[in-house]
Amino acid sequence: MELADLPDVVSLAVPFFVGAMVLELLVGRAHYTTRDTAASLAMGVGNLVIGIAFGAIGYGVLLAAWSWRLVDWGTGVGWIALAFVLDDLRYYVYHRLAHTSRWLWWGHVTHHSSACYNLSTALRQEWTGPFNGAFLLRLPLVVLLGIHPLMLAFVGGLNLVYQFWIHTETIGRMPTWFEAVFNTPSHHRVHHGSNPRYLDANYAGVLIVWDRMFGTFVPELAEEPVRYGLVKNVATHSPLRLAFHELVALARDASAPGLTPLERIRYVFDRPGWSHDGSRRTAAAIKAGWVAHHPEEAGTPGLPG
Numbered sequence: 001m002e003l004a005d006l007p008d009v010v011s012l013a014v015p016f017f018v019g020a021m022v023l024e025l026l027v028g029r030a031h032y033t034t035r036d037t038a039a040s041l042a043m044g045v046g047n048l049v050i051g052i053a054f055g056a057i058g059y060g061v062l063l064a065a066w067s068w069r070l071v072d073w074g075t076g077v078g079w080i081a082l083a084f085v086l087d088d089l090r091y092y093v094y095h096r097l098a099h100t101s102r103w104l105w106w107g108h109v110t111h112h113s114s115a116c117y118n119l120s121t122a123l124r125q126e127w128t129g130p131f132n133g134a135f136l137l138r139l140p141l142v143v144l145l146g147i148h149p150l151m152l153a154f155v156g157g158l159n160l161v162y163q164f165w166i167h168t169e170t171i172g173r174m175p176t177w178f179e180a181v182f183n184t185p186s187h188h189r190v191h192h193g194s195n196p197r198y199l200d201a202n203y204a205g206v207l208i209v210w211d212r213m214f215g216t217f218v219p220e221l222a223e224e225p226v227r228y229g230l231v232k233n234v235a236t237h238s239p240l241r242l243a244f245h246e247l248v249a250l251a252r253d254a255s256a257p258g259l260t261p262l263e264r265i266r267y268v269f270d271r272p273g274w275s276h277d278g279s280r281r282t283a284a285a286i287k288a289g290w291v292a293h294h295p296e297e298a299g300t301p302g303l304p305g
Contacts, residue, residue, distance in 0.1 A: 002075065003075055003148055003150040003151060004150075006075075006150060006151065006153075006154040007154070008157065009154065009157040009158055009161055010157045010160055010161060013161045013164070016161075016164075017119070017122075017123070017164060020119055020164070020165065021118075021119045021120055024118060024119050024168060024170055027170055030118040030119070030168065030169060030170055031116050031117070031118060031169070032116065032118055032120065033116060035237040036114055036115070036116045036120075036237060037116075037118075037120045038237070039114075039124070039237040039238075039239060039242060040114060040120040040121055040123050040124040041120060041123060042239040043110060043123065043124045043125055043126075043127070043239055043242060043243065044123030044124065044125055046127050046239060046243070047123075047125035047126065047127055047129070050127050050128075050129075050130065051129070051130065054130035054131070055130055057130050057131070057135075058130055058135030058138075059135075059149055059153070061135065061136070061139075062135065062138055062139065062142050062149040062152070063149050065139055065142045065143050066142055066143075066148060066149060068143050069142060069143055069144075069146040070143065070144055070145075070146065071144075071145065071146035072146045073145070073146045073147055073148070073151070075148075075151065079151075080151065080154070080155065083141075083147045083151050083152065083155050084155040084158060084159070084206075085207070086141060086145065086147070087138070087141065087147075087152055087155045087156055087159065088155075088159060088204075088205050088206050088207050088210070089210060090137050090138060090141060091156075091159055091205035091206075092203050092204055092205065092210040092211070092214075093137060094134055094137050095108075095203040095204075095205065096203045096216065097134075098134075099200050099203070099272070099283070100200070100271050100272075101269055101270070101271070102246075102250055102267070102268060102269060102270060102271065102272050102274070103132065103268055103269050104132055104134060105246065105272045106128075106246035106247045106249075106250050107126035107127070107128035107129060107132055107246075107247075108126055109126075109230070109245075109246045109272075110124060110125065110126045110127070110242050110243055111124050111125060111126065112192060112229065112230055113229065113230060113233070113234050113242050114228065114229060115228050115229035115233055116228065117167065117168070117169055117189060117192055117226070117228045118167065118168060118169070119164065119165070119167050119168055121167045121192070122163065122164045122166075122167035124242075126243065127243045128243070128247070138152055159205045159206055162183075162205070162206050163183070163188075163205060163206070165185075166183055166184060166185045166187070166188040167185070167188065167192075168185050169185070169189065170185075171184075171185040172185075172186070173186050174186070179208075180208075180212075181207065181208065181209060182206060182207060182208055183202070183204040183205065183206055183207065183208045184208070186219075186220045187202045187204065187208050187211075187217075187219075187220070188202060189220055189226045189228075190202045190218050190219070190220050190226065191203065192226065192228050192229075193226040193227060193228065194227045194228065194229050194230060194231050194233075195224060195226065195227050196286050196287050196289070196290035197218065197221075197224060197287070197290065197297070197303065198218055198226060199231075199283040199284075199286060199287050200216070200283045200284065200287065201216055201217065201218035201302045202216065202217060202218060203216055211302075215302070216302060217301055217302055218301055218302030218303070219301060231273075231283070231286065250267065250268060253267040253275075254267040254268050259276060263276040271283070271284065273285070273286075284304075287303065287304065288304050291303055291304050291305075
């Protein structure tokens with residue numbers, strides 16, 4: 001297989017996205033509201049348009065780095081499979097950073113801004129991806145391992161398509177062996193939860209094994225239903241506000257009078273919720289405080305102990 005033969009799997013999957021949402025609506029177990037769904041679809045369209053217009057920024061950097069590669073992979077099925085696994089690990093790292101650094105969170109927060117959880121939520125994507133530098137996390141895959149940027153685009157597309165179906169309440173749990181290895185609706189519902197127990201957990205794209213390996217896995221509990229959305233939800237369905245409200249807040253915080261240079265930097269790059277005067281709480285602090293009031297939970301998977 002030649003690199004030029006690798007398809008744009010995201011575009012090919014659009015009819016599947018539409019059909020699956022219609023099916024979810026017909027099944028009737030999903031919670032849809034007109035304004036929330038319209039906002040999610042608008043964010044998805046905007047993400048697609050901005051990706052087409054500006055995606056060449058990241059691709060150009062990676063293609064330039066390709067000339068400095070230390071090795072050169074082929075395009076056989078085995079190499080594609082290995083590239084998929086390695087890029088999935090890269091996605092885990094990115095996703096964890098997107099929740100623990102405000103520089104990435106101000107864009108990624110868009111995806112978590114819905115209090116509903118259905119397949120349309122998967123399309124609620126940020127508009128700022130080409131500009132935050134997250135594509136630089138793929139540089140080691142290009143330079144050190146010789147994975148061509150086109151192959152990374154292909155396996156990254158497969159990863160995104162996989163993640164679409166896990167944004168649903170219609171599916172309960174998959175077989176035990178599947179839940180142990182792969183990301184599932186149950187695991188990802190936890191990731192979208194604002195309950196203290198569920199904060200900052202289950203960052204996986206496709207393979208949940210990364211969360212199990214790195215201590216960020218939290219199981220969904222029947223006795224604690226997931227509350228979707230943000231710790232403090234944004235009361236808007238405006239795509240512009242959904243896309244940029246956190247950037248505006250970041251700029252306001254970092255430019256406030258009386259701060260030291262280090263404090264300004266921390267407002268940009270530290271954890272979401274960090275404040276110079278301790279007036280706010282990060283997700284980690286909220287989680288630790290909850291455990292302090294529930295000592296019997298200390299040390300359970302994904303909770304501080």
